[in-house]
Amino acid sequence: MKKITEKDIQQSIADAIQYISYYHPEDFVKGMVEAYEKEKSEAAKNAIGQILINSKMCAMGHRPLCQDTGSVNVFIKVGTKADLDIQNELEDIINAGVAQGYTDPDNTLRYSIVSDPAGERKNTKNNTPAVIHYSVNNSDKIEITVAAKGGGSENKSKFTVLNPSDSIYDWVMENVAHMGAGWCPPGILGIGIGGNPEKAMLMAKESLMGHLDIHELKARGPKNAVEELRLKLYEDINKLGMGAQGLGGITTVLDVKILDYPCHAASKPVAMIPNCAATRHIHFELDGNGPATFNKPDLDLWPDIELPMDTIKRVNIEDLTKENLSQFKSGDTLLLSGKILTARDAAHKKIVEYKNAGKPLPNGVDLKDRFIYYVGPVDPVRDEVVGPAGPTTSTRMDKFTKDMMEIGIMGMIGKAERKQPTIDLIKEYKSMYLIATGGAAYLISQSIKGAKVLAFEEMGMEAIYEFEVKDMPVTVAVDTEGNSIHTTGPKKWRTI
Incomplete structure (x- = not known):
């Protein structure tokens, strides 16, 4: 019997992490292509188109699908008959592979x-x-599944213990309806039923590693209660009208996956975890014949897509004032050019601390009349000015918005909806909230022609950068009158 070595395990983990950073699973690409072809909402179709363009660019350029390259989840099944030639703890070997993969x-x-x-x-x-x-x-053998899971979708995870007579369907539908778009749909919904609290959560996560097969199930028909529930949830979630990026449309989930396990008669544990438009996972085996090998997908898998330019407005940021922002309406698609600043959670916290202390920001940074982009970019390689730089979930910055408005920012760029108090502030200050497409980070980075750190360099990706952008694609999510596309879009496409 051939030996499975420490080196083979570490190298396989590292190679898997690199592979999934720039290759979507083939079944996921096919599901997205189908969603793009049948989507009737112009805004949602445009968003799915951007995600697919980004996906092909990443496959060709070997750069991350999303700037949030995720936390690593490893499912490892060790055969009791496997001949392991290892000196270190298996956990240490796996983490050495993770570190190697992320620092390539x-x-x-x-x-x-x-x-x-x-x-x-x-x-x-x-x-x-x-x-x-x-x-x-x-x-x-050793069987390993490696997945990289972004924070936006992880943060939308839900768990409860229902009464035995309670409806799982009702609980899932209620929570999906209130989940918002921060998890970057369209994607996959994973559900775990039974066991106990930790088992249900683990099954929900593990279900996301399965093959997309909802259409096969639909064609042959359900054989049990779980399959019936999968189909009903898939069809009815898509009838909610949330659509891609929450803009309103007919596809919110590409599949609903469910794993179950026997549980105590007095309880019904249920967990729900969504997987975003940057779905990343791969399964492989080690049998002593060296590290795993991963085949490149055929580039013909991706269609050639061109975004419609006739409805897109080109905007020079330098020409914008608080007085002329009202010309843009919720749902408008813009191509931004000019200079914007970046700030995420940590930078916002620092900014507010400086404001409350009456101190100017370091290096003379002035936020007045500037657009703030919620982003934590990937470090650049080779001749890049910045790595993939897609938006982060904007609701995390809601708590800081009043302070930022008082400082005098002109507008914000992020992803997903804003809470109503923030929308009210946008209307009060005649500001504007724009969204970039979550899951299109590499595509967005191509519009960034210059990047430099202005403040808080020690915070890495949380630092304040100045980006010079050329034709950066965004959508007006909340206009100066407080009209939100995340309210009007889903309402238009809801059919349930």
Whole structure:
């Protein structure tokens, strides 16, 4: 029997992380292509088109599908008959592979993991440790599934313990309706039913690693209650009208996956975890014949897509004032050119601290009459000015919006909806909220022609940058009158 070596495990993990950073699973691409072809909402079709263009660009350029290159989840099943030639702990070997994959100089990935989560929250600088789930079987192999899961979709996870007589369908539909667009639909919904709380959550996550087969199930018909529930949820969630990026449309989920397990008679644990438009996972086996190999997908898998330019307005940011923002209406698609600033959670917190202390920002940074882009970019490689730089979820910045308005910012760029108090502030200050497409990070980065750090350099991707952009694609999500596309869009396309 051939030996499975420490080197083989580490290299396979590293190669898998690199592979999934720029290749969508083929079944996911096919599902997105089908969604694009049948989408009737112009705004949603445009968003799906951007995601598919981005996906093909990443496959060709070997750069991340999303700037949030995720936290690593590893499912590893070790055969009791496998001949392992390892000296270190298996957990350490896996994490060495994760670190190797994320620090690859040819395709540097963003480090998003922080230690001391309840305290200092210090970045670990190599995206370790992974969250690892172990199991065993009687084989002579090791089976490994590697997934990278973005924070936007993880943050929308839900869990409850229902009464035995309660409806799982009703609970899921209620929570999906209130989940918003921060998880970057269209994507996949994973559900775990039964076991106990931790088992249900694990099954929900593990279900997301399965093959998209909802249309096969629909064609042959359900054989049990779980399959009936999958079909009903798939059809009715899409009838809610949320659509791509929450803009309103007919496809919100590409599939609904469910795993179940026996549970106590007095309870019904249910967990729900969505997977975003940057779905990233791969399964492989090690049998002693060296590290895993991963085949490149055929580029013919992706269609050639051109975005409609006849309805898009080109806008020079330097020409904008608070007085002329009212010309843009919710739902308008714009191509922005000019200079914008970036700031995420940590930078916003710092800015407010400086404001409350009556201190100017470092290096003379002035936020007045500027657009703030909520982004934490990937570090550049080769001749890039910046790596993939898609938007982060905007609701996390809602708590800082009043302070930012008082400072005098002109507008904001992010992804997903804003809460009503923030919408009210946008209307009060005659500001504007724009969205860029989540899941189109590499495409967006091509419109960034210059990038420099202005303040808080020690915070890495959380620093304040100045981006010089040329034809950056955005959509007006909330206009100066407080009209929100995330309210009007889904309402128009809802059929349930």
